[in-house]
Amino acid sequence: MTTEVQHSDITHHYLRAKKKFPNVWCAGCGNGIVMGALIRAIDKLGLDKDNVAIVSGIGCSSRMPVYMDFNTLHTAHGRALAFATGVKMAKPSMKVIVITGDGDALAIGGNHFIHACRRNIDITTILVNNRIYGMTGGQFSPTTTGGAIATTAPYGNYEKQFDVVNLATAAGASYVARGTVYHVQQLEKLIEGGITKKGFALIEAVSNCHTYYGRLNREGDAVAMISWMKEHAMPIQAAAKLPPEKMVGKFVTGLIHETNATEFCEEYDKLVERLAAKEAGK
Numbered sequence: 001m002t003t004e005v006q007h008s009d010i011t012h013h014y015l016r017a018k019k020k021f022p023n024v025w026c027a028g029c030g031n032g033i034v035m036g037a038l039i040r041a042i043d044k045l046g047l048d049k050d051n052v053a054i055v056s057g058i059g060c061s062s063r064m065p066v067y068m069d070f071n072t073l074h075t076a077h078g079r080a081l082a083f084a085t086g087v088k089m090a091k092p093s094m095k096v097i098v099i100t101g102d103g104d105a106l107a108i109g110g111n112h113f114i115h116a117c118r119r120n121i122d123i124t125t126i127l128v129n130n131r132i133y134g135m136t137g138g139q140f141s142p143t144t145t146g147g148a149i150a151t152t153a154p155y156g157n158y159e160k161q162f163d164v165v166n167l168a169t170a171a172g173a174s175y176v177a178r179g180t181v182y183h184v185q186q187l188e189k190l191i192e193g194g195i196t197k198k199g200f201a202l203i204e205a206v207s208n209c210h211t212y213y214g215r216l217n218r219e220g221d222a223v224a225m226i227s228w229m230k231e232h233a234m235p236i237q238a239a240a241k242l243p244p245e246k247m248v249g250k251f252v253t254g255l256i257h258e259t260n261a262t263e264f265c266e267e268y269d270k271l272v273e274r275l276a277a278k279e280a281g282k
């Protein structure tokens with residue numbers, strides 16, 4: 001933890017405040033809330049800035065590493081996890097954090113996503129789920145709610161949506177959580193847990209794109225969309241006590257799945273050791 005920095009200055013200490021601001025996000029976008037939660041989680045864990053790499057693809061949420069003063073890679077759309085895997089393999093001691101959108105991670109990057117979970121590589125992924133392509137003007141994504149309007153679904157989206165946490169759990173991730181930009185302290189804690197977990201960690205951050213999703217679906221402005229999260233999120237402990245009919249229309253938040261499984265970089269190191277020993281005739 002930085003001792004010379006006052007709590008109120010924490011975010012600025014970790015931002016490229018003089019070079020990269022003002023930011024591109026619409027006023028009220030959840031992306032800034034997620035970025036603040038990530039910064040506070042990193043500060044709380046006392047991580048050395050030089051030992052953190054933040055990687056993203058392309059999208060509004062994927063702009064985050066541009067603003068943050070760490071080792072950062074703003075890569076190609078959908079390819080954040082492929083680049084992050086390379087960073088982690090080259091420097092396993094580094095904390096590698098991926099910021100991605102629902103389109104970036106689950107559409108063009110869907111294959112990278114499931115295989116990163118399957119490999120259980122020690123990367124923390126924060127998937128900002130605003131249920132739409134924000135940056136390119138509101139096209140539907142793999143998490144757009146069935147029936148919802150998007151610029152590419154003017155009569156309503158007839159595709160089924162992914163449940164991100166179920167997908168990550170089934171694919172083999174070690175730590176799977178869901179938070180929202182309303183429940184910011186919980187989100188911060190979930191991110192902290194993901195960073196400290198050995199193996200692949202997925203934190204879905206339910207966020208708002210009022211500019212496209214909210215406007216097209218008459219869900220209102222940022223305040224209305226974030227208030228909706230307050231009304232419809234149910235902590236996993238409370239959800240477990242409720243009958244199914246009380247959960248209709250609600251979604252579960254918190255740490256949803258955690259397991260200890262072999263981690264990719266460690267398995268790779270063991271293989272290298274084994275082959276080196278064999279070559280040395282041991």
Ligand SMILES: Cc1ncc(C[n+]2csc(CCOP(=O)(O)OP(=O)(O)O)c2C)c(N)n1
Nearest residue numbers: 058059060061077101102103104133134135
């Ligand atoms: C290879 C490639 N295909 C498509 C695009 C166009 N593109 C840029 S951002 C984006 C979608 C972003 O949506 P999402 O990942 O959900 O992030 P958000 O903007 O909503 O945060 C697309 C399709 C691109 N930049 N590169």
Ligand code: SF4
Nearest residue numbers: 025026029060134209
């Ligand atoms: S377009 Fe949507 S996701 Fe992008 S900055 Fe604006 S509100 Fe946020």
